[in-house]
Amino acid sequence: MRRGLKISLVTVASAALTLAASGCGGQEADTGGGGDSETMKVGLAYDIGGRGDQSFNDSAARGLDRAKKELGVETEEISAKPDESDADKESRLRLMANQGVNPIMGIGFAYTAAVNKVAKEFPDTKFLVVDADGCKVEGPNVAAACFAEAEGSYLVGAAAALKSETGKIGFIGGVNVPLIQRFQAGYEAGAKKAKSDIEILPAKYLTQPPNFNGFQDTSLGNEAAKGQLDQDADVIYHAAGAAGIGVIKTVGAAGKWVIGVDSDQYNQPAVAGVKDQILTSMVKNVDVAVFDFIKSVNDDQFKAGSKVYDLKSGGISYSTSGGNVDDIKDQLEKLKAQIISGEIKVPEKP
Numbered sequence: 001m002r003r004g005l006k007i008s009l010v011t012v013a014s015a016a017l018t019l020a021a022s023g024c025g026g027q028e029a030d031t032g033g034g035g036d037s038e039t040m041k042v043g044l045a046y047d048i049g050g051r052g053d054q055s056f057n058d059s060a061a062r063g064l065d066r067a068k069k070e071l072g073v074e075t076e077e078i079s080a081k082p083d084e085s086d087a088d089k090e091s092r093l094r095l096m097a098n099q100g101v102n103p104i105m106g107i108g109f110a111y112t113a114a115v116n117k118v119a120k121e122f123p124d125t126k127f128l129v130v131d132a133d134g135c136k137v138e139g140p141n142v143a144a145a146c147f148a149e150a151e152g153s154y155l156v157g158a159a160a161a162l163k164s165e166t167g168k169i170g171f172i173g174g175v176n177v178p179l180i181q182r183f184q185a186g187y188e189a190g191a192k193k194a195k196s197d198i199e200i201l202p203a204k205y206l207t208q209p210p211n212f213n214g215f216q217d218t219s220l221g222n223e224a225a226k227g228q229l230d231q232d233a234d235v236i237y238h239a240a241g242a243a244g245i246g247v248i249k250t251v252g253a254a255g256k257w258v259i260g261v262d263s264d265q266y267n268q269p270a271v272a273g274v275k276d277q278i279l280t281s282m283v284k285n286v287d288v289a290v291f292d293f294i295k296s297v298n299d300d301q302f303k304a305g306s307k308v309y310d311l312k313s314g315g316i317s318y319s320t321s322g323g324n325v326d327d328i329k330d331q332l333e334k335l336k337a338q339i340i341s342g343e344i345k346v347p348e349k350p
């Protein structure tokens with residue numbers, strides 16, 4: 001039964017910033033003694049780039065915005081720093097948990113180890129990891145939201161092949177990690193399915209771990225896009241987070257097709273000037289996962305373990321904004337149905 005709790009999201013600018021004075025609207029923060037004992041404080045830590053990355057993090061932000069509208073959430077957020085250690089993430093999560101923040105969400109696979117560790121120290125606090133590494137989390141108080149990125153990438157790969165006029169397409173990943181390799185694998189498989197003679201340029205990754213700047217540095221995306229355009233690619237798919245803004249702007253300015261990721265990037269203000277060159281976007285509905293988790297805790301319906309959001313569940317999709325895939329939508333929908341039925345098995349490794 002829903003408790004009708006007022007939810008307040010606590011902000012931490014960094015691990016060094018105390019939460020003790022974080023009451024909203026000048027009110028005293030609830031510490032468990034006096035005041036509204038029913039107030040639930042929710043903590044959320046974004047991946048690198050934070051709100052405003054026009055991609056993955058912004059999708060999570062939409063979940064918070066929905067919670068604000070439907071559950072009374074007051075939303076303030078924190079972000080990871082480039083190349084920070086697991087210890088930094090642990091300190092941030094531990095600080096929130098010590099202040100009674102519950103539940104707590106880590107957005108991005110890089111939070112997996114930190115959440116698994118800190119959750120053991122705070123068994124009464126509920127945690128969520130979005131894109132948990134290997135889709136695995138530990139403990140009765142930890143949940144994971146994972147996405148079938150390869151399925152959605154398969155469909156936009158098919159779109160790329162069908163719309164290419166040069167017969168050459170490209171893929172740009174932010175950081176060379178297994179998660180982003182799933183985007184590449186699906187994209188290449190879908191392209192080959194749609195047009196067997198399509199030429200797929202060697203995938204370009206902006207950085208190698210432990211350097212995660214490939215999810216943030218737009219100049220890296222810009223240079224990678226120039227390189228693939230120089231090789232005559234006329235459709236390029238990026239899975240590079242905020243760095244992908246550089247890809248979109250560069251490809252769009254060249255009058256070629258670009259494919260967005262995570263959010264429907266056709267509607268993102270940062271790339272409004274070239275939106276007519278955005279063919280489609282592979283959409284991960286992270287907002288749904290974030291809202292589902294907050295609501296499950298609010299309603300005493302929390303379940304530990306992993307939940308997969310895929311094409312069948314509506315957790316993954318492709319965008320049709322701008323009408324640029326209207327002429328091939330029937331073909332894409334046929335492939336989508338075959339994936340859902342199991343007729344098509346989408347690979348997760350390139």
